[in-house]
Structure formats: structure tokens, C-alpha cells
Amino acid sequence: MVFSSDQQLLARSSVPFLIPVANRVPWPLQESWPRSMPSKASSAAYDVFIVGAGPAGAAVAISLSQVIPSLRVCLADAGKNIPFRIGESVPPTIKPFLDHLGVSSSFEQTGHSPSFRTLSAWGGPELISNEFFLHVYHTGWRLDRQCFDRMLITEAVHCGTEILSARVCSLKKDENGWLIDCGTAGRFSARYVVDASGRDAICSRLLKRVPIKFDRLVACSIFFEQRAPSEAFSTDAAVIEAFRNGWWYTAAIPGNRRVAMLMTDIDIARQLQVAQLSTWLQYLAETQYIRPLVATGCPLSPPLIWPASSRYFACAYPPNMLAVGDAISSFDPLSSQGIIKALRSSLFASYAIADHYLRDDESGSAKYHALMNREFDTYLATRREYYQQEQRWPDAPFWQRRHQIYK
Ligand SMILES: Cc1cc2nc3c(=O)[nH]c(=O)nc-3n(C[C@H](O)[C@H](O)[C@H](O)COP(=O)(O)OP(=O)(O)OC[C@H]3O[C@@H](n4cnc5c(N)ncnc54)[C@H](O)[C@@H]3O)c2cc1C
Numbered sequence: 046m047v048f049s050s051d052q053q054l055l056a057r058s059s060v061p062f063l064i065p066v067a068n069r070v071p072w073p074l075q076e077s078w079p080r081s082m083p084s085k086a087s088s089a090a091y092d093v094f095i096v097g098a099g100p101a102g103a104a105v106a107i108s109l110s111q112v113i114p115s116l117r118v119c120l121a122d123a124g125k126n127i128p129f130r131i132g133e134s135v136p137p138t139i140k141p142f143l144d145h146l147g148v149s150s151s152f153e154q155t156g157h158s159p160s161f162r163t164l165s166a167w168g169g170p171e172l173i174s175n176e177f178f179l180h181v182y183h184t185g186w187r188l189d190r191q192c193f194d195r196m197l198i199t200e201a202v203h204c205g206t207e208i209l210s211a212r213v214c215s216l217k218k219d220e221n222g223w224l225i226d227c228g229t230a231g232r233f234s235a236r237y238v239v240d241a242s243g244r245d246a247i248c249s250r251l252l253k254r255v256p257i258k259f260d261r262l263v264a265c266s267i268f269f270e271q272r273a274p275s276e277a278f279s280t281d282a283a284v285i286e287a288f289r290n291g292w293w294y295t296a297a298i299p300g301n302r303r304v305a306m307l308m309t310d311i312d313i314a315r316q317l318q319v320a321q322l323s324t325w326l327q328y329l330a331e332t333q334y335i336r337p338l339v340a341t342g343c344p345l346s347p348p349l350i351w352p353a354s355s356r357y358f359a360c361a362y363p364p365n366m367l368a369v370g371d372a373i374s375s376f377d378p379l380s381s382q383g384i385i386k387a388l389r390s391s392l393f394a395s396y397a398i399a400d401h402y403l404r405d406d407e408s409g410s411a412k413y414h415a416l417m418n419r420e421f422d423t424y425l426a427t428r429r430e431y432y433q434q435e436q437r438w439p440d441a442p443f444w445q446r447r448h449q450i451y452k
Pocket residue numbers: 096097098099100101102121122123124125131132133134135211212213214241242243244245247264306351352353369370371372378381382383384385387
């Protein structure tokens with residue numbers, strides 16, 4: 046299922062940032078653009094230090110290089126010490142963001158699988174199709190997530206971003222900006238820090254900021270490899286199927302793989318013991334539409350548990366710090382909006398930082414937060430509508446929680 050509100054949110058991109066979308070300087074930079082920065086940048090080793098090189102962090106770096114090519118930008122990542130990357134379905138509306146970042150042709154060469162519909166048994170037992178050909182851009186994608194993230198980092202490097210393999214451990218504000226301690230990788234200083242560390246939200250955590258949490262959703266996922274040729278296994282549609290304790294999701298991904306996830310609340314996941322492969326498979330066997338799609342697959346691991354709650358850091362960040370992507374807000378995977386949201390917030394954050402550097406105007410940060418607030422409110426309203434559509438299990442805690450919270 047894909048929320049339709051991304052179109053509306055994109056249409057709102059006329060937020061009054063001083064550097065509106067249409068006026069960005071294309072890469073390579075225009076001859077007239079200032080090549081050296083105002084003195085405020087001179088005492089910091091980096092102008093902008095980005096914590097986290099997921100889609101959000103890489104997109105900030107790319108967009109900043111387009112808006113102010115002379116900025117010295119560092120993109121630091123702790124490294125993803127996990128066998129699988131989660132989050133692979135993107136709706137057709139990713140296209141304008143890729144175009145905007147100037148990465149569309151690299152994207153097309155990366156070998157992602159096109160997708161033309163989402164199928165969902167939600168609110169009733171029948172499978173309903175959401176056809177992408179009705180969207181302005183007709184093709185959605187099943188990403189090879191590792192390749193996608195790597196492609197964006199490569200683009201950021203081409204734009205002049207410095208890459209650092211480092212885990213940010215502590216942060217301190219001084220009169221010039223921020224001192225960033227990355228343990229054995231060293232200590233760095235920067236005028237501006239962008240928290241793009243995903244759900245870790247490391248900068249917020251270090252500053253003891255607490256998010257508002259709207260649920261305790263988790264994903265219990267298994268990646269499958271195809272064992273025998275099967276049309277069902279590689280079908281292009283992502284499929285969603287609601288059940289008494291939550292909902293299931295499956296999608297084929299490049300490389301003859303498929304991911305299947307059982308989504309429920311953490312306490313229910315514990316009660317059901319779905320972290321055990323045998324129990325997870327028992328619940329899978331009870332599904333009507335998910336089971337046949339993974340039937341010819343071989344599980345590559347036991348169920349992996351991922352936090353998937355809806356969450357938002359509502360209060361303002363200190364001066365010279367912004368958060369983007371999942372580090373500021375996390376959406377329910379039902380929306381398939383996480384990656385688009387990450388790219389969108391990164392574009393707007395880069396304009397707010399440009400306002401700071403080019404015009405000494407700090408109002409960009411407030412405008413950015415107003416936009417993020419509106420985006421999250423819209424998301425919550427849409428999420429509520431989707432969960433209200435499913436009324437088949439009124440006595441089940443998973444659904445009661447969703448229906449009660451949002452009455
Ligand atoms: C179960 C599940 C399914 C999902 N499915 C989809 C989907 O189908 N479609 C979709 O669009 N979205 C989906 N999402 C959401 C999507 O994956 C995220 O929204 C997206 O990855 C956010 O990008 P990001 O760059 O903000 O964060 P991330 O991709 O999480 O990147 C954060 C980076 O920060 C780094 N980092 C963390 N801490 C530190 C530190 N201290 N120092 C340095 N680096 C650090 C990490 O190594 C990581 O590389 C799903 C999410 C979940 C949980």
C-alpha cells in the first residue's frame with residue numbers, strides 16, 4: 046500500500062526558503078556563484094558534518110554541493126554491520142526527487158526492479174490492486190537497497206563530499222559550531238551538523254532529546270532466496286495482507302530474492318514468539334496471499350526484528366543543527382514513504398543550511414521545522430485513515446490500539 050499524500054507534500058515544496066527549488070544552481074556550478082565562503086566557515090574543519098550516509102545523509106551532501114559547491118562537507122558513517130538492508134519499495138513519486146538530485150541516470154543503471162502495482166487484502170479478504178499507471182510517474186521500484194545507498198554515496202563523492210568511516214560518539218557545542226568525537230576515527234569540528242543517523246538519531250540521543258512515539262510496531266522479517274524457478278516468487282507487485290495480529294508484507298527484490306515481514310507490536314511479537322523461525326513459518330502458513338509467493342524460497346536467516354514505530358522529534362534543534370530522514374521522523378512501513386521522505390527532508394534541510402551560509406539567515410531552520418511538522422501531521426492523518434479501513438478484528442489488541450488512539 047502506498048499513501049497518496051506524497052504528491053500533496055511535494056506540491057507544498059513552495060515553502061518560502063530563500064533558495065527555492067527552481068533556483069538551485071545546477072552542477073557544475075554557475076560561473077557567478079561565490080567560490081569562497083564567508084568568514085564564519087573559516088575556523089571549522091568542515092562547514093557541514095553529516096552523521097550517517099543512508100539516503101538522507103547522502104542526499105543532503107549532493108544537494109548542498111549543488112546549492113553551495115564551495116562548502117567543505119563531510120559524510121560520516123559508522124558502517125552497516127548487518128547482513129541485510131531493509132526498505133526496498135519505492136513508489137513512482139521517487140522520480141522527481143531523483144531528477145532533482147541529478148542522480149536519475151545513475152539510478153537507472155543500478156539494476157533495480159520496476160514495479161507496476163501494489164496488491165493489498167486490507168479491510169476485506171479480497172486482494173485489491175493499486176495500479177501505478179494511474180500515477181503521474183508510472184513505475185515504482187523494488188530497490189537493491191545496498192546498491193541504492195552506495196550509488197547515492199558515490200554521487201556525493203563525485204560532488205566533492207569527503208567520506209569518513211566513523212561512528213559519532215559525542216558532540217559538544219562551542220562558539221564556532223560543534224566538536225564531534227568519533228572515537229578512534231578522530232575528533233572533528235564543524236560549523237553545522239546534520240543528524241542523518243536514521244532511527245539511531247544519535248545527535249538527538251547525545252543531546253538527550255526524546256521523540257514522541259505513536260506505537261510499538263516492529264517488523265519480523267526474513268529474506269528468501271529462490272530455490273526453483275517460479276513466476277510467483279518474482280512477481281513485481283508488493284503484497285500486503287492484514288491479519289488478526291497485524292499485517293504481512295512481501296516484495297521480490299533484485300537478485301532472485303524476496304523479503305517477507307510480519308508486522309506487529311513488540312509485546313504481541315513476544316507473546317506470539319515470532320522471532321522463532323518455526324513459529325514465524327506457522328503464521329506464514331495461515332496467510333492466503335503471502336505464503337504462495339514465498340513458497341519456493343529458502344530462508345536466508347531466522348526472523349530479524351526491526352523497530353518500525355511511528356516517531357517524531359517535535360522540539361526544535363539547537364542552532365546549527367538539523368536532523369533529516371528517519372533521524373527526525375519515522376513513518377510506518379505501510380506507507381512506503383521512508384526513502385522519499387528522507388530525500389525530501391534532505392533537500393529542504395540543504396536549503397535551510399544554504400540560507401545560513403549565504404545570507405546569514407537563520408529563519409531557514411524554523412521554516413524547515415514548520416515543514417517537517419506539517420509533513421508529520423499529514424502523515425498521521427493518512428495513517429489513521431488506512432488503519433480505520435481495517436475493521437475485521439475489533440477485539441484484537443493490535444487493531445484496537447490503532448483505532449482507539451486515533452478516535
Ligand atoms: C521494516 C521496515 C521496512 C521498511 N520498508 C520501506 C519501504 O519499503 N520503502 C521505503 O521507502 N522505506 C521503507 N522503510 C523506511 C526506510 O528504510 C527508512 O526510512 C530510510 O532508510 C531512512 O533513511 P535515512 O538515511 O534517514 O536512515 P538510514 O537509512 O537508517 O541511514 C542511517 C545511517 O546512519 C548511520 N549511523 C547511525 N548511527 C551513526 C553514528 N553514531 N555515527 C555515524 N553513522 C551512524 C548508519 O550506519 C546508517 O548508514 C522501512 C523501514 C522498516 C523499519
